Amino acid sequence: MQRLARGERDALGPLMERHHRRLFRIALSYLRDVDEAMDAVQETFVKAYQAAARWDPVSEVAPWLSRIAVNHSIDIYRRRRRRQRSEAPMPEATTDHDDRWRAADPSPESEASGREVGQRIAAALQSLPERQRAIFVLRHYDERSLPEIADTLGMSLGTVKSSLHRAIARLRERLGSATA
Amino acid sequence: MTLFHGRWRARVSLLAAGALDPHEEAAVQAHLASCGACRADLEASRRALDLLDRDPARAAEPPVAIEFLKTRVLARLDEAPAPRPFRWGLAAAGLAAAALAVAILPLLDRPVVTEKPVPDEMLARMERRLARDSAARYLDEAQDLLVNVSAHPADCEKDHGRIDVGEEARRSRELLERRALMVELGGDEVASAQPLLDDVEGLLREVAALPACVRAESLEAIHRQMERRHVLMKIDLVTRELRG
Structure with a gap:
């Protein structure tokens, strides 16, 4: 990061190698669209390079990158929602937005079952308000602690706790029949 | 229980x-x-x-090799700030992507371009751009908030039968603070958007004044105003204009 802060572009390579998969999964969990998730990852590293000089050396790189990726994902989601709204009334999310992505090397049966679960989870996640969804994704797809999430999203710890509880309650309702 | x-x-x-x-x-x-x-x-x-x-x-894997992603990031760093939508899935299918990545990888070692002094005129242009961008961002966020108020009513936990708008009220207050700052910084630059900014401000004030748990009827007046004044559609048009 210090090399990146000095404007050394070749420092981007190792940073991207270390974090791009994790950031892709965060963005994909939030957006459920491969192209949009890759755009979010790309813009995360662009922003990381541009903002590296302002990076605080005492803070960890992974949560800092997660913050950028989540904020980009929220921006992309807002743009998508505006586009959908200007084209047609926004439908209730019922299916996965993008089924081109696959887990590494699944069997055909587990792939089919995984796709169905993925679609149900995607629909449930898309029913959450954007910040609740970000909190949920950071907790359950990036294993961030609640204080880290509060710091990442610039919220109080209390707001993060109550939002996570609400998100879980709503997901329980939405995923009810799948978990019975 | x-x-x-x-x-x-x-x-x-x-x-x-x-x-x-x-x-x-x-x-x-x-x-x-x-x-x-x-x-x-x-x-x-x-x-x-x-x-x-x-x-x-x-466990999903990115659809393109890391080298291709590096190439795209470097290309973006050389472009104007606005990102371009890109079809990553198409790139994943072609070997051309890998070849291109191999060709451009050595560019990672390029020296950083040293900055030149920025002329006053350019600074003034950047300030105008900034004022318009911040107005557009403010309207974007206000639009999202107003859509959330209309489309995502969550039940209130403390008081069933009511709707939880605590988060929206808090965000409205934050946006109103930003709005005050925007007027000080870029009044002339956003003059054409002034009538819409006033409408949006009025709606945000109403949301900001709501208690955390409200009856659905309390939101209806806000919805009616939004519809009557075509606020969401105007935000789309004005933000497009502000961003040029």
Whole structure:
């Protein structure tokens, strides 16, 4: 990061190698669209390079990158929602937005079952308000602690706790029949 | 179920999410021993969260090789700030992508271009651009907030039958603070957007003044105003204009 802060572009390579998969999964969990998730990852590293000089050396790189990726994902989601709204009334999310992505090397049966679960989870996640969804994704797809999430999203710890509880309650309702 | 069950529900959810510190967890575990409803709650939350282990997104792989991503990032750093939408899936299919990546990889070693002094005229242009961008961003966020108020009414936990708009009220107050700053910084630059900014400000004030839990009827007046003045559509048009 210090090399990146000095404007050394070749420092981007190792940073991207270390974090791009994790950031892709965060963005994909939030957006459920491969192209949009890759755009979010790309813009995360662009922003990381541009903002590296302002990076605080005492803070960890992974949560800092997660913050950028989540904020980009929220921006992309807002743009998508505006586009959908200007084209047609926004439908209730019922299916996965993008089924081109696959887990590494699944069997055909587990792939089919995984796709169905993925679609149900995607629909449930898309029913959450954007910040609740970000909190949920950071907790359950990036294993961030609640204080880290509060710091990442610039919220109080209390707001993060109550939002996570609400998100879980709503997901329980939405995923009810799948978990019975 | 006890009268105080409601206040434990959030902590039980957080226990299921593995998000409590040891002290909080011990307190919730002690409560669970005497609360059957809370144990059922915990089980239901755990079942829902266990399902996430089967979500393919957890193990999904990026559709393109890392070298191609590096190439795109470097190309973006050389471009204007606005990102271009890109069809990553198409790139994944072609060997051309890999060849291109190999060709451009050595550019990673390029020296950084040294900055030249910025002329006053350019600075003034950048300031104007900044004022318009911040007005557009403000309108974007206000639009999202107003859509949330209309489209995502969450039930209020403390008072069933009412709608929770606490978060929207808080965000409205933040946006109004930004709006005040925007007027000081870029009044002339956003003059054409002034009537819409006033309409939006009025709506945000109404949302900001709402209590955390409201009846659905309390939001209807806000919805009617939004529709009557075509606020969402105007925001789309004006933000497009502001961004040039």
